Amino acid sequence: MKKPALFVIFFAALAVAAGAAQYASKEFHYSITLPSGWETSDASDPSQVVFANSDDDAAVVVGVFEAEPGLSSEELLQAVVDRLRLKGARQAIDYKGYRAVGGSFQFLMKGARLSADLIVFNTDSYYIMIMGSSLKSTYKKNRDDIKAFFDSFTLDAGALEAESRDNVEPQSATVTASSKTSTASAETSETSEKSKEYAMKVGWGDLESSFTFATPDYYAAVKEGQAIIASGDPWGYYGVDTETDPHYTETFWARFFQDMYDRNYVRVQSMVNWFRTKAGEKGWSGYELAVEVIKCVQAIPYERPYQVVGDKSQAAAVLDYFTPNEVAWYDKGDCDTKSMLLIMILRQLGYDLVLYFSESYQHAMAGINLNAKGTYKTLSGKKYYFIEVTYPGWNIGDLPEEFGDPAQWTVVSIN
Secondary structure: OOOOOOOOOOOOOOOOOOOOOEEEEOOOOOEEEEEEEEEEEEEOOOOOOEEEEOOOOOOEEEEEEEEEOOOOOOHHHHHHHHHOOOOOEEEEEEEEEEEEEEEEEEEEOOOOOEEEEEEEEEEEOOEEEEEEEEEEHHHHHHHHHHHHHHHHHEEOOOHHHHHHHHOOOOOOOEHHHHHOOOOOOHHHOHHHOOOOEEEEEEEEEOOOEEEEHHHHHHHHHHHHHHHHHHHOHHHHHHOOOOOOOHHHHHHHHHHHHHHHHHHHHHHHHHHHHHHHHHHHHHHHOOHHHHHHHHHHHHHHOEOOOOOOOOOOOHHHHHHHOOHHHHHHOOOOEOHHHHHHHHHHHHHHHOEEEEEEEEEEOEEEEEEEEEOOOOOOOOOOOEEEEEEEOOOOOOOOOOOOOHHOOOOOOEOOOOO
């Protein structure tokens, strides 16, 4: 059974293919009856299936993925709300006999105003999310069809859990930072690491925490990176034309970083939850919370991924980039790796950030839209102050002298 990826929503340019009145997922044991005029739009990834109507003004996405330790349905829905910047209300509901969280929301996507209905629930081993959306102007017309999707959804939870048990390896003790290995076999074999969680211990100032990460997420992240390398053409993988695009390097990295954000932002939930809780306990202001997260990320030891990974054919070595799970696995990170980790955490805590990338400096930093002092660049009229996370000691707005020409920095918007 294919292990499902974390649920990521894409609404751009759905190419409708021939569909049927009934869709049944063999991998995840659910079925849906499609309303008249609706078709299966994209089922290439069984863990994230998209349906669209004939007018292309409404879509429904069904996502299924493995439950993460410590992540509740409420937290998952909140992560999606934060990711898409949804505005609306949610409530606990009963859905198909499951305790679920549902809500109705409004949001902007590529300049269009949309309305959406969203339900999240979980079995013992999986989370299931159903999201129906429509252009706000046509929502009333499509509301009954979207409701029909929710009403017709049928899940054989027994079969889903039975197949999950068949694929689960025996659980052993939690992995700690000191017990991790950087050997090639540990990097490539799921059977070499059978625990469900591992931890990254970080200390900064008078604070310290062991942040837990899901082991299956580590292996999923490694596989996702290998898919890019296995394509044989990372530029083409992201639709970059090196012949016609004079800024093809910047285009590639902008699309790569966006992809890494989309795939991994939910996987840092333990860090987000810890900081949210600690901020409440300590009474931190918004500025103080941002500073503490920055100090934490700065305290992660610096090292280039290609120097850390033993198997040089691994995506982390080829692309010289660690996903958050790989940062935690190796207790190491470099400039873009740690900047993206910071962006994923602070975005979910309500902050507005961008990524700074400089081809001439071969360096990356984060940028935050906050009432601060120091060096910044603007995007859409907003000031984004530089954040250097490579090493401890840098404040918001500090721009190291060796990277000190703002004109050499490109602002990469992460949506």
